[in-house]
Amino acid sequence: MLKSSKLFQPRLVSGIFGGYVPNSSIVPINNKSGNILIQSRYAGTTTKTMDKKLPDPSQAIISHKAFHYSTFGLVTCLPVSLLLPTSGLTAIADILLSVFIPTHFFLGMNSVINDYIYQSFLRAGSKLLVGGCAFIILGGILTMTKNGVGLGGTIKALWK
Amino acid sequence: MRVIINNGIVNKGLLNSNFAGGLYGNNQTKSSHKLVQSNKSPIASFDETTINQRNQYSTVQPKIKMVLKNKEEVVPGQRPTSPHVTIYKFPLPAVMSIFHRVTGIALGVGLTAVCGASLFGAHDSVYYLELLKNTYPLLVAPAKFCVAFPLVYHTLTGVRHLFWDETLKGLHIKEVDKSCLLILAVSIPISLILAWISI
Incomplete structure (x- = not known):
């Protein structure tokens, strides 16, 4: 059997990243009327459950679509930037990549952060950090393009 | 009115809840843990009020009752996490x-x-x-x-x-x-x- 690392054990990481608690889980509680088990669902907020309203998924749908189309953009523009010699076409591809890559990076990292970091302060801080990195990527790619090297030219410099 | 519940389904619910590991640490938790470990099939029952409070959105008669609980109400326990996370062979x-x-x-x-x-x-x-x-x-x-x-x-x-x-x-x-x-x-x-x- 393959054993996962002890680092991922909740008892070790819970002090740092918060409890190993999914947002929605079934937990047993006591039933005073009988000696049986009753399941309860862990709820994040009271108001949403009291109103019997589901959370608005529109933001998540927009994020998912943006991530999906940014992947399409990467698949289209990255080969142009990496495989073709530096030219006007690669400059256009680089400018497009300066939008697609930070979007893809930010939304992808948001999913990772939402999956693994539970403490609200750490979660917000991580997202802020990732947003800063996305802006650095945006500015860096535009700077490379402005300098005439481009993203593809910079990466290919390692192979020259 | 007393209804006999299929305890196999209750056991499934417990196995799912076991993944949350450490959310609960009261006596009920210990008994539920024993229930899973011993793999017994005890007869469970609900009264009529409980049955009437079943999930209205399901077309299938529910075997369990769902109760919404706030985060503050969930008392973290000292139970270890279910070992399936560590012994599971990842595909x-x-x-x-x-x-x-x-x-x-x-x-x-x-x-x-x-x-x-x-x-x-x-x-x-x-x-x-x-x-x-x-x-x-x-x-x-x-x-x-x-x-x-x-x-x-x-x-x-x-x-x-x-x-x-x-x-x-x-x-x-x-x-x-x-x-x-x-x-x-x-x-x-x-x-x-x-x-x-x-x-």
């Missing part, structure tokens, strides 16, 4: 999914470093790459592999994900296993070749 698609994320994070960090050097550095990023090549020539090939493998791997798995999203094909377990092996068979040799060649 290849799961491992490759984890590596897809890992390579994505690595690419993001590396790209941030390169773009940061280009944005805030005294020289262009190409200057620093040339400096690396001249100062540590033995590190060039590993550096190329460290760039090439995440890029190729993440691209191929990303394209496969797009294919899944757009066509809804290739999602059966055998097909996913085959595509995993195909991606590994393509990405590793290409990365190794890219690590040793120069333009």
Whole structure:
């Protein structure tokens, strides 16, 4: 059997990243009327459950679509930037990549952060950090393009 | 009115809840843990009020009652997590999914470093790459592999994900296993070749 690392054990990481608690889980509680088990669902907020309203998924749908189309953009523009010699076409591809890559990076990292970091302060801080990195990527790619090297030219410099 | 509940379903619910590990630490928890461990089938019962409070949105008669609970009401217990997390043998698609994320994070960090050097550095990023090549020539090939493998791997798995999203094909377990092996068979040799060649 393959054993996962002890680092991922909740008892070790819970002090740092918060409890190993999914947002929605079934937990047993006591039933005073009988000696049986009753399941309860862990709820994040009271108001949403009291109103019997589901959370608005529109933001998540927009994020998912943006991530999906940014992947399409990467698949289209990255080969142009990496495989073709530096030219006007690669400059256009680089400018497009300066939008697609930070979007893809930010939304992808948001999913990772939402999956693994539970403490609200750490979660917000991580997202802020990732947003800063996305802006650095945006500015860096535009700077490379402005300098005439481009993203593809910079990466290919390692192979020259 | 007393109703006999299928305890196999109750047991399933407990196994799911066991994954949350440590959410509960009262006597009920201990008894539920024993229930799972002993694999017994005790007879459970609900009164009429409980049955009337069943989930109204389901077309199937519920076997359990769902109660909403706030985060503050859930008392963390001292129970250990269910060991299935540590003894579970990860299938290849799961491992490759984890590596897809890992390579994505690595690419993001590396790209941030390169773009940061280009944005805030005294020289262009190409200057620093040339400096690396001249100062540590033995590190060039590993550096190329460290760039090439995440890029190729993440691209191929990303394209496969797009294919899944757009066509809804290739999602059966055998097909996913085959595509995993195909991606590994393509990405590793290409990365190794890219690590040793120069333009």
